[in-house]
Amino acid sequence: MPAPGLNISQYSEVINKTVREAVRLLNKTREGPVTAPNAPAAPEWLLHILLCAYAVVLALALLLAAHYMYYARRATSPAPPVSRAAPPRDRLTIIVPVKDESTSTVVESVKRLAALECQNSEILIVSDDPPGRFEEVKRAVDALGLNNVRVLRRPNPTGYKGTALNWAVERASGQVLLFLDVDDVPPPDLCARARSVGESEIVFLGWDGHASVKTPLARLLLFLYKYLLYHVAIVGRHGAGHPILALGSGIAVRREFFKRLGGFCDCTADDYDISIKAYLHGGRVTYLPGAPVRVGVPAGYYAFKRQYARWTYNSIYLLVKYAGSILRHLRVLPAYRFSILMNVATHPLMVITVTASVVISLVLGYLGVLLPPLYVLILQLALFVATLVHILRVYSIARRDGVRLPSVLLSFAKSGALLLTLSPYLVFYIVLGLLGKRIEWRVTPKGAAALGGGVWGPYEIGFVAVLAATLAAALCTWNFTLAVSAAMPLVAAIYTLAFFASRRNPRLA
Numbered sequence: 001m002p003a004p005g006l007n008i009s010q011y012s013e014v015i016n017k018t019v020r021e022a023v024r025l026l027n028k029t030r031e032g033p034v035t036a037p038n039a040p041a042a043p044e045w046l047l048h049i050l051l052c053a054y055a056v057v058l059a060l061a062l063l064l065a066a067h068y069m070y071y072a073r074r075a076t077s078p079a080p081p082v083s084r085a086a087p088p089r090d091r092l093t094i095i096v097p098v099k100d101e102s103t104s105t106v107v108e109s110v111k112r113l114a115a116l117e118c119q120n121s122e123i124l125i126v127s128d129d130p131p132g133r134f135e136e137v138k139r140a141v142d143a144l145g146l147n148n149v150r151v152l153r154r155p156n157p158t159g160y161k162g163t164a165l166n167w168a169v170e171r172a173s174g175q176v177l178l179f180l181d182v183d184d185v186p187p188p189d190l191c192a193r194a195r196s197v198g199e200s201e202i203v204f205l206g207w208d209g210h211a212s213v214k215t216p217l218a219r220l221l222l223f224l225y226k227y228l229l230y231h232v233a234i235v236g237r238h239g240a241g242h243p244i245l246a247l248g249s250g251i252a253v254r255r256e257f258f259k260r261l262g263g264f265c266d267c268t269a270d271d272y273d274i275s276i277k278a279y280l281h282g283g284r285v286t287y288l289p290g291a292p293v294r295v296g297v298p299a300g301y302y303a304f305k306r307q308y309a310r311w312t313y314n315s316i317y318l319l320v321k322y323a324g325s326i327l328r329h330l331r332v333l334p335a336y337r338f339s340i341l342m343n344v345a346t347h348p349l350m351v352i353t354v355t356a357s358v359v360i361s362l363v364l365g366y367l368g369v370l371l372p373p374l375y376v377l378i379l380q381l382a383l384f385v386a387t388l389v390h391i392l393r394v395y396s397i398a399r400r401d402g403v404r405l406p407s408v409l410l411s412f413a414k415s416g417a418l419l420l421t422l423s424p425y426l427v428f429y430i431v432l433g434l435l436g437k438r439i440e441w442r443v444t445p446k447g448a449a450a451l452g453g454g455v456w457g458p459y460e461i462g463f464v465a466v467l468a469a470t471l472a473a474a475l476c477t478w479n480f481t482l483a484v485s486a487a488m489p490l491v492a493a494i495y496t497l498a499f500f501a502s503r504r505n506p507r508l509a
Contacts, residue, residue, distance in 0.1 A: 022401045039368025051373060054360045058379040061353040065386035067342050068228075071236030074391035092121040093174030097164050098182050099128040099157075102350060103140045109182045114146050118191035125167035128157035162264030162273075169258065170444070172244055180293070181249040185210055187291035194252035195415040199281035202253045202275060204246035206234050206292030213299040217500045220418070221297035222305070223398075223411045230292055231397050233343075238287045241378045242339040243332065245275040246285050250293035257283060268439060269314035271411070272344060276322050279330055301455045301500040305422060311437075312347045316433025319344055348430050354423040358489050362470065365485030417492040420498050423460050455501040464493055 028034050094113055095291065098106055113123050125141065127134045131153070138151040154167050169177060178194040180186065187193075187205070197203040209225030211218035237244050248271040258386065261277045264270040275285045298304040319341070326337055364372070371377065395408045432439060467490035474482035 007408055027052050031369050032375075033364075033373055034371035035367045036368035036370055036476070039481075040366070041340055042367045047367065047369075050363055050367075051376060053087070053356070054364070054372065054464055055376055055379055057351060057353050057356045057360065058117050058376065059384055060349055061357075062379065062383045063342075064346065064349055065383060067346075068232060069386060069390045071240060071242075072079055072232045072390060072397070073236070074239030075231040075236035075397060077141055085258070089329055090120075090176050091174040092118065092176045092178060092191055092195055093172035094118075094121065094123045094173065094178045094180060095126060095165060095168045096123065096180050096182050097126050097128070097161055097168070098137070101129075101137075101182050103137050105182055106137050107140050107144070108279075109180075109184070110141055110144060110146065110149055112184075112186060113180075114144070114149070116186060116188065121148060121191060122173060124172055125149070125151040126164050127151065127153045128164055129153065143248070159266045160270065162270035163266050165270070168262040169255070172255070177253055177255055179249060179251045181295060183212075183296035184249050185294035187293065189290060190293075191286050193290060196288070197252045198286070199254060200257055200278075200281070202246055202251060202257075202278050202283070202285045204234075204244060204287050205250035205252070205290070206230060206287060207247050207250065208292040208294050209297040210294040211297050211299060215299045215500075217304060218297055218299045220411060220414050223403075224415060225297060225397050226296075227394050232394070234287055234292075235289070237339070237343075238289065243279065243343075244285050244287045244326075245340070245343055247295075249295060254311055267314075267317065268310055269318050272314065272318050273321075276318065276326070276344075277339070279332070280322075280325055282331075301497075302457070305425070306349075308422060309426055309429045312351055312476060313342050313429040313433045313439055314379065315347045316430050317436075319348075320434060320436065335420055348433075350419060350470050351423045351426045351430060354420055357425050358423075359421065361485045361488075362482065365482035366479065368479065368481050370481060390435055398506055417496040420489055421460075421463070421493045421496040438477060455497050460493075460497055464490065464497070467493065 018386060035046065096109060096113075110123060110125070119313075123146070125137075127137060129137065134151075134153040138153075141149060141151050152171060154164060157164070165179060176195050176197060178190070190205070193205055194203060207225065208230045209222045211222055214303075234244065251271065251274075253274075257278075261274055261281060261283075262387075263274075265273040267273060278285055298307055322344075323341065326340055330337055330340070330351065391412055395405050398408055399405075429439070467486050471483055471486040471490055474480070474486055
């Protein structure tokens, strides 16, 4: 019932007054931003540059959202397995690189591969370990009594992973080469699908995630790997008929084509590099629908941080190296060239848009901007709608597995907070990629070993301290627009670091 002394007509008057004020403010945004009465004076040109930059950032974010929406529409049903006739005479070599892995991890990998139905094949373990550790691993694998398994050590283990794989190819006996990581869980039909690879083709078997240790981060990554990576980025691209770039394992290629491509690069981006070279040499990368290779996801924040930094660096490195060749020499439809470039640029674009949005919001908050101009508001609304539609499309896929909408919304919120927290750090790796600087390859720890390294490092402490100091200064000067702009990323960062720092009693898968 209405409160005493307030009738229906008074309710209506309050609502009408609120609507009129909202319309007045919106009309005012057609002329420029709406600022607080006590806003500090700022040159008009500076405000104009900031708002234009913000509009560009929003447009890029909208492009990313539309890019994901497009492929999510084509990933609404499970992909049926594809059967190809494979010549039985083709020998298959499965190559697994190892470095700093425990003996038990390597032995379990060999056992999983040996259990497959895979006639006329060999398993080649290539090690970059010191001699003592190598001998320990070799003895443990030899004790399995498998005739088709060889464990080799590079006498001069220099360069990146691609260099080790190229060295192993020189010693492989198979006409078909299949590259896997040591912690991969292969599908039952792995060998048959790998052998079906064409003459000028790279076959990619797809990726899903698995976790031997179930931490909060691992559970989030399992969601992202399954529904954004596998269903949207891989199955969705396949459904749209657009080019696909192979990821770091589950790659099959014929030896002749591999040699023609020059093998893997001596760089950290060997998977995307060889995929792009395949297209530039008149070949292609093909995804074969069916059960994907299940790859291990990092269980710890520090391990994921290093992995994501490498992915971000790789993307910029490849854009600098190949963007011109893709635009000028790749003989495919313009839409396909754009698709490849967007595929490579996804991680840097996410990092740049998130970092720029935080920085610009803080500056606009300091300048007392309450409402940006109308064109910025329209872009903000469009981005909100696009993001919501994308989330609902992902939910339409996830609900087949019994995942409820609140869980999907919470997973997107957590991944957004994680990206916001890491983005300023990742900008450093974008700069390294633009400058062509080489970075150190660090193997992502597996299982419980990935829990090391902690969460609150110098970067995290500095990031939170800067936001907290900005918030405190804003409150002391009664600049509430800046206070709100600083409080939002600060809360997201503290939540993220506290949530992913929780490693109490992690569950084993």
